[in-house]
Amino acid sequence: MSATEVKLFGKWTYEDVMLSDLSLVDYIAVNKAAQSFLPHTQGRYQMRRFRKALCPIVERLCCSIMMHGRNNGKKLMAVRIVKHAFEIIHLLTDKNPIQVFVDAVKNGGPREDSTRVGSAGVVRRQAVDVSPLRRVNQAIYLICTGARNSAFRNIKSISECLADEIMNCAKESSNSYAIKKKDMLCDSGAPTGPGREKRVSSMSATEVKLFGKWTYEDVMLSDLSLVDYIAVNKAAQSFLPHTQGRYQMRRFRKALCPIVERLCCSIMMHGRNNGKKLMAVRIVKHAFEIIHLLTDKNPIQVFVDAVKNGGPREDSTRVGSAGVVRRQAVDVSPLRRVNQAIYLICTGARNSAFRNIKSISECLADEIMNCAKESSNSYAIKKKDEIERVAKANR
Numbered sequence: 001m002s003a004t005e006v007k008l009f010g011k012w013t014y015e016d017v018m019l020s021d022l023s024l025v026d027y028i029a030v031n032k033a034a035q036s037f038l039p040h041t042q043g044r045y046q047m048r049r050f051r052k053a054l055c056p057i058v059e060r061l062c063c064s065i066m067m068h069g070r071n072n073g074k075k076l077m078a079v080r081i082v083k084h085a086f087e088i089i090h091l092l093t094d095k096n097p098i099q100v101f102v103d104a105v106k107n108g109g110p111r112e113d114s115t116r117v118g119s120a121g122v123v124r125r126q127a128v129d130v131s132p133l134r135r136v137n138q139a140i141y142l143i144c145t146g147a148r149n150s151a152f153r154n155i156k157s158i159s160e161c162l163a164d165e166i167m168n169c170a171k172e173s174s175n176s177y178a179i180k181k182k183d184m185l186c187d188s189g190a191p192t193g194p195g196r197e198k199r200v201s202s203m204s205a206t207e208v209k210l211f212g213k214w215t216y217e218d219v220m221l222s223d224l225s226l227v228d229y230i231a232v233n234k235a236a237q238s239f240l241p242h243t244q245g246r247y248q249m250r251r252f253r254k255a256l257c258p259i260v261e262r263l264c265c266s267i268m269m270h271g272r273n274n275g276k277k278l279m280a281v282r283i284v285k286h287a288f289e290i291i292h293l294l295t296d297k298n299p300i301q302v303f304v305d306a307v308k309n310g311g312p313r314e315d316s317t318r319v320g321s322a323g324v325v326r327r328q329a330v331d332v333s334p335l336r337r338v339n340q341a342i343y344l345i346c347t348g349a350r351n352s353a354f355r356n357i358k359s360i361s362e363c364l365a366d367e368i369m370n371c372a373k374e375s376s377n378s379y380a381i382k383k384k385d386e387i388e389r390v391a392k393a394n395r
Contacts, residue, residue, distance in 0.1 A: 006035040008058060008098060009083050012090070017099050021106050023132045027053045028102055029060075039079055053133055057105065058082065058098065060136075064144040065162075084159035088239055089167060091212040097166075104169035108142055108178035109135030110185040139178060143169055146177025155235050155256065157244050164206065208237040210260060210300060211285055214292070219301050223308050225334045229255045230304055241281055255335055259307065260284065260300065262338075266346040267364075286361035291369060299368075306371035310344055310380035311337030314391040329391040341380060345371055348379025 007013050014035045019025055039059035045052045052060070065071070065078040086097035093100060114125040130138070146169075147162035154161065168176035209215050216237045221227055241261035247254045254262070264280040267273070273280075288299035295302060316327040332340070348371075349364040356363065370378035 006037060008037065008039070009086070010037060012086070012096050012098050014098060016096060017102055019102055019106065024106060024136060027132045027136045028057050028105060029054055030057055030098065030102060039082060040075060050133065053136075057102065057136075060140055061101065061144070064140045065148075065158075067144065067148070081159050081162060084157075085162040085166065088160060088163035091239070092163070092206060093167065100170045101166055104143060104166045104178070105136055105139040107172050108139030108169045108176070108182060110138060110182045111135065113185050138182075139169075142178035142181050146181075149177060155243050155245060155258065156238055157240075157242065160239055167206065208239060210239065210241070211288070212239060214288065214298050214300050216300060218298060219304055221304055221308065226308060226338060229334045229338045230259050230307060231256055232259055232300065232304060241284060242277060252335065255338075259304065259338075262342055263303065263346070266342045267349075269346065269350070283361050283364060286359075287364040287368065290362060290365035294365070295369060302372045303368055306345060306368045306380070307338055307341045309374050310341030310371045310378070310384060312340060312384045312387040312391075313337065314388050316387075316391045316394040327390075327394040329395045340384075341371075344380035344383050348383075351379065 005013060005015070014030055017030045019028055019030070034054070034056040036056055036059075039056060039062045041056060041059060043055060045055045055063075062075065062078040062082050065081055066074055071077070086101075089095070089097040089100050110130055112127055113130050115128050116123050117126045118124055143165050144162075147158060147165045150156070150165065151158040151161040156164075165176060165178065169178045172179055174180065207215060207217070216232055219232045221230055221232070236256065236258040238258055238261075241258060241264045243258060243261060245257060247257045257265075264277065264284050267280040267283055268276055288303075291297070291299040291302050312332055314329055315332050317330050318325050319328045320326055345364075345367050349360060349367045352358070352367065353360040353363040358366075367378060367380065371380045374381055376382065
């Protein structure tokens with residue numbers, strides 16, 4: 001019987017991983033003994049000096065993510081972050097993410113540093129070569145620090161930031177925090193001697209595409225009043241509609257939430273659907289694929305048009321007191337229009353999918369397309385017209 005091939009997370013093989021720097025072969029553990037399905041071997045690598053070199057390199061990345069007090073011991077969270085980051089890397093580069101990460105570690109560690117020498121008040125800095133193990137340690141630390149810094153107060157998730165940092169570091173891009181710090185450490189040492197040239201590299205930033213398919217660049221919004229409330233700008237672009245942002249903590253902060261993620265959150269309505277974000281993301285992904293097939297347009301643009309058309313511009317409210325109450329027509333704020341449009345689109349899709357042979361994804365796609373065309377077949381358009389008609393009568 002042939003032995004089962006070991007694949008990281010059951011997806012990516014270790015067999016074709018190559019390491020061009022011979023000095024690091026003994027310190028980047030991707031050999032037969034270090035191969036595992038999960039980056040969690042329960043090894044006590046801290047018990048002996050230099051034993052950490054035997055720890056699988058992906059597990060070392062997970063352990064480095066668990067930095068600072070609030071993250072200590074959260075190994076499952078770190079493994080999940082690394083898994084999502086590797087899936088993004090595979091999606092964008094179509095390469096084995098283990099190979100990409102090994103290249104990032106090879107490029108991210110400084111080869112030269114400076115140390116303090118001298119005594120009795122006469123101290124100077126002397127350039128020294130960096131040991132291979134120290135290079136690997138520094139590279140992993142710098143990659144994780146760069147991802148953590150870029151994810152702080154950013155709409156991108158830590159997984160997306162980690163994937164960006166690893167890819168940029170593997171390409172030796174100046175956009176990488178690790179490469180910047182490495183160059184800074186090398187420059188702070190002895191002056192470059194004859195024959196040593198400073199490496200200059202450039203790389204265009206990776207284009208962000210929703211689900212790796214649809215770009216945000218050509219999305220246009222004709223209604224200027226909604227520009228600040230339909231988040232499709234540079235800061236709100238993400239590969240997945242799951243940014244892990246706490247938008248409920250401050251009033252009106254939901255306006256910063258990516259508009260496709262707001263659709264996913266609105267689908268998770270009613271008790272039995274609460275918290276099922278992956279299910280909601282899958283429904284939206286299938287609906288967008290159906291929209292793209294039927295209209296041959298960017299589904300993000302179609303959904304933005306649907307939100308623009310689906311919210312009522314005028315509503316009526318109760319005014320008066322002491323038993324004398326009447327209804328008065330009022331204008332609707334832009335944020336309320338967006339909220340109402342998303343709510344009505346999801347409600348229409350849910351109602352049409354009830355006791356129907358069509359799936360919820362097909363009903364959602366139909367509702368979005370009809371709403372974008374302002375068709376009377378759309379539940380959102382019907383409700384919008386009804387609300388505006390009542391408001392007109394109460395002017």
